[in-house]
Amino acid sequence: GRVGCANVLSDMYALGIVHIDNVLMILASSLEMKDEKVRNQVTSQMIHGFNDMCVLADTHVTGGQSVLNPWPIIGGVAQSVCATKDFIDPVNGQIGDVLVLTKPLGTQVAVNVKEWKMKQQQNWSWLKQHNIITDKSADKAFNIAVGSMIRLNRNGAILMHKYQAHGNI
Template sequence: MQGRIACANVLSDLYAMGITECDNMLMLLSVSQKMTDEEREKVTPLMIKGFRDAAEEGGTSVTGGQTVVNPWIIIGGVATVVCQENEFIMPQNAVAGDVLVLTKPLGTQVAVNAHQWLDNPERWNKIRLVVTREDVELAYQEAMFNMATLNRTAAALMHAFNAHAATDVTGFGILGHAQNLAQEQHNEVSFVIHNLPIIAKMAAITKACGSRFGLLQGTSPETSGGLLICLPREQAARFCAEIKSPKHGEGHQAWIIGIVEKGNRSARIIEKPRIIEVTPRGAGTSDNSTTTLNLDGTC
């Protein structure tokens, strides 16, 4: 799974520009010197297989790379492509009146940490009043599934629905990446986030922990998160409906989370954003609402 997630994360740098095809991938692997020989022989091939399987799913292959010895296990890579100008979308053309769409729920950092706390009584006691062990297990599986899911479908639909800009949401959190994207715009615009789609119960956990994760402030890191896309208002709901279509396979979702307005190339989350609880697979029906924004920008 770690290999799959790493590969999905690498490919998202292409997908964020609407590029759906990758010519070649290199894999960078760090093998832990703290592992025994037996552990390395079991773990390393599985990581490599996961990375290669995800690359194959993305229509490409791993042709080389580098392996080093390190105190930690690390896996990553490089994805390259040579393409025509009409095959990519520059992330600089958002206009006032666009809406912001997100294609994966937030909360993966909280889900992974909470799962680690199941065997840590001191940590578990801080959250057990707001979440059950089953909730944590389901959230963890949802996080793993989402992180390993490629953003390739979203990248293809960016062309069909005339996306003006996009970025992938990873280590800086939703707000950090929204700010980075806003700073690159040709037009004087700002991004305002009204809604936060979050894996169910993860908002409750972060509140129980004194907001230590920064999840509701938009600063919680997301490993291999979704695409944050600026779409024309009239196209956004259709994009959200299309990405969930059975012809694209199971697991794809999208939410309208905010608006683009005239401004100073900044991004912010409103004081009391709407939290959209995204129910994990296997726990019932997810909240798949696309969220409608009124013309004045309110939710």
Template sequence: MPLMIRGFRDAAEEGGTSVTGGQTVVNPWIIIGGVASVVCQPNEFIMPDSAVPGDVLVLTKPLGTQVAVNAHQWLDQPERWNKIKLVVSKEEVEQAYQEAMFSMATLNRTAAGLMHRFQAHAATDVTGFGLLGHARNLATMQRDEVAFVIHNLPIIAKMAAISKAYGNIFNLLGGTSSETSGRRLELGQNIISQYVSYLFDVFE
């Protein structure tokens, strides 16, 4: 538990804030969580309602975290593991789990900063309602008449195959699988070329 608390504080520090207050509750599982709040000026956040024709949708993290976490739990549950073992190896499940953990532990701070830098017109998180649910909500908020077309989605390797093999209970490819540590769905006209150029500069 001390390591979890330290990690929680480290994440808060990385986000430019600190942890205050707290409470303890009885729970069957060890969990830790919190809520972040901020006071800011209107120009410091991007409203979700200003998409225009020609904008490009950008997803900032891969999908499939819920599937990856469940598949990792099934490694020790023979009845469930037997349903997916023909489409994925234990090593691939472990790799997917580590990728999901890294994704969920990565703050959205960089993505939020790039939204401002490259003048995104609108954005939403992608969490409990899945990609499709949040995209629908985002579409209904728009002031101008626009249509969203979503394709070429990044998904953690083998998670789509696992979802299908297990009877599609997550509906990952249908867009309603829940995600944790939300990805951001952003819209902007020149955002793709600028993102790619920026990332090449960072990793050169």
């Protein structure tokens, strides 16, 4: 839930929008989870995580849609009405501008490696065989990636205004 909400909010922050009026949550509870008690618990935790991130972002969920699906899914839409000065158009970058990364690169790679490890896939075996990664470093990379994915970029949006950013990526 926290990852899903941070992802929804990140699109607004990337545009320099600091205040988000409200969020609509899209939720799919997994039909593949045969144990109804487990499914309800997982779904509840997803909702709580999503709502917790909205509280941290000083906004709230005002609606959305819930469905049943083979896979658990969470996401949504963030909405804000703002003045033109509160929005930084992403296409106005200029020669000489500095590119500031607010989160580390490689998050998806870390997630993929963790999945390969958990499923003991051929890719994991190859990485281990060639001494590219250890169990410990794969776990550490995954934990760093998750920490990055649940961190809001609100401060980045604030700093874009403070330092008069021309554009963003």
